[in-house]
Amino acid sequence: MALGDAILACLTERPMTGYELAKTFDTSIGFFWKADHQQIYRELSKLRDRGHVQAREVVQTGKPNKLVYTLTPEGRAALKHWAARPSRPxxxxxxxxxxxxxxEAVDIDALRADIMARLEHHRDRQSRYERILAKRFPDGTAPHADLGKLLNLRLGVRHERAVVEWCEEALEMLSSGAEVSNVTRIGEAAREGKI
Amino acid sequence: MALGDAILACLTERPMTGYELAKTFDTSIGFFWKADHQQIYRELSKLRDRGHVQAREVVQTGKPNKLVYTLTPEGRAALKHWAARPSRPxxxxxxxxxxxxxxEAVDIDALRADIMARLEHHRDRQSRYERILAKRFPDGTAPHADLGKLLNLRLGVRHERAVVEWCEEALEMLSSGAEVSNVTRIGEAAREGKI
DNA sequence: ACACCTTATGCACAAAGGTGCATATGCGTC
DNA sequence: GACGCATATGCACCTTTGTGCATAAGGTGT
Incomplete structure (x- = not known):
């Protein structure tokens, strides 16, 4: 039921179509909660059945008509109720x-390459969060309604930084143990009759 | 297919029963990959069907007979093949x-209580990882086969530390309203200078 | 005496999540 | 003129995960 609540959380900001929600799940809330458009449309139908959101059709020309979803009082109450339960880590x-x-059972070179790619990815993420923080909250403060978004970005930065540092550490330890790992690889090659 | 591979990864250490695997998933590998015994037994059946593990029954008295699962060469190859693909963050x-x-749509007091509980949880985790690190790898080095476990624990520490610091920051910002928090940043600097 | 924990395995069902495909049109670009 | 891209919605299928229940024996606590 978590995706449904994430959608309700998005709709507290403003009414949105499924398409807009999908884009939101590709940027802001999607930094920590991934969902593609199929999942979102499906979940929206369920939420509508439950009366947690209300759909209003907007006729368009050239494009397919869109359905704008609005959070109902019931939906807001359901979100509040869900949010009052203790979260599980x-x-x-x-x-x-x-x-x-x-x-010992994997190919070390592939693993190293993988960690290097991840290092780059997490560095990108970190600087992206930092850029958004600097732009949206230049003085490090936020009106109460946006405080959570500020804090989420801060957690993002902290998390990515932790992973970046770890990747660097891992690469260092994996290469400094190169002699050891050659022995391992020779042993493995012998076992598999390969390489 | 990830749970299956996590099980294969466990079995690279030694043959185990489903019960032992469930315990392992409650401690070491379970720090970052949760799975209960039902999931594990189910996955073991699938792995056996695929020929990735082999089951050997051990007759016991007083207790139900147990099935000891061993990694087959095919299983080891499958694990290696899986591990060679780029991981997705x-x-x-x-x-x-x-x-x-x-x-803005949730009860702040409940949220604060929740964060406090989480803070305690992540502190516990952090010190638990640190204790295991100190015990298993007192000099900060490891034989090649155990290097990954050392690094995983290190990531655990880094991750929990990041979350702990964030929880503290979040509590501070939530109680003081919107005002931040040179205090937080000074605290951060001090902590990071110390490391 | 009775309750509860540990060892040991598993089924059945429900909820959640992921992948591929289908539809419809206008706009820019190669 | 073919091709991809943005807009906009959705079904069908399959995998994964979660919850509850069932069995069975011995040990530990109150």
Whole structure:
């Protein structure tokens, strides 16, 4: 039921169409919650069935008609009710960590390349969050309604920075253990009759 | 297909029963990948059907017989193949961030209480990882096969620290209204200078 | 005596999430 | 003129994850 609540959370800002929501899930809230348009349209139908949102059709020419969804009082209440329950901490669930866990059984060069790509990705993310922060909240303060967005961006920065630093550390440790890993690779090559 | 690979990753260490795997998923690998015993048993059946693991029954008295699962060469190859693909960065998907996003629509006192509980949780996690690190890798180095586990714990520490600091910042900003917080930034600088 | 925890496995059903495909049109570009 | 892109919505299928329940024996606590 979390995606539904994320959609309701988006609609507290302003009424939106499914298409606009999908774009929002590609930028602001999507930084920490991914969902494609199919998921969103499906969830919107459910929310409408429950009476948590109301759809209003807007006739357009040239483009297909659009459905603008508005949060109903029931939807707002449902969101509030959901938000009052204690949240459960999410686990990281990152493929990379599974590979690290089974380091002896994977190809180290591919893993290193992967970490390098990730390093770049997380650096991009970090500077992106920092840019948005600097632009939207140049003095580090926010009106109360936007405070959560500011804090989310701050968490984004902290998180990406932590991962960036870790990637750097990991690359260093994986290359300084090169002699060891050659031995491992020779052993593996022998086992598989390959490379 | 990720849970299956996480199980294969576990079995690179040693053969295990479903029960042992469930316990492992409650501790070491479970720090970043949650799975309960039902999921694990189900996934083990699939892996057995695919020939990635082999089950051997061990007759016991007093307790139900157990099935010890061993990684097959095919399973090891499948894991290696999976690990060679580029990983995709996971998104955070934390309920708390959705609530923060819709700050104006939620009960602030409940949210604050929630963040306080989370703060405690992440502090616990952090010190737990630090304790394990100090115990298993007292000199900060590891034999190659265990390097990944060391690095995973390090990421755990970095991650939890980032979240802990963020929770503190969030609590401060939520109680003081909208006013920030040279205090926070000074605290940050001090902490980072210390590291 | 009774409740509860640990060991050990698993089914059935429901909810949530992901992938591919389908439709319809206008606008810019190669 | 063909091609992709933005707008705008949605179905069908499949995988993954979560919840509740069932079985079975021995040990530990109150």
């Amino acid at each position: 999410a686990s990281i669930k990152d493929d990379l960590l599974v590979r690290m866990f089974a380091l | 996971a998104s955070i998907k934390d309920d708390l961030l959705v609530r923060m996003f819709a700050l």
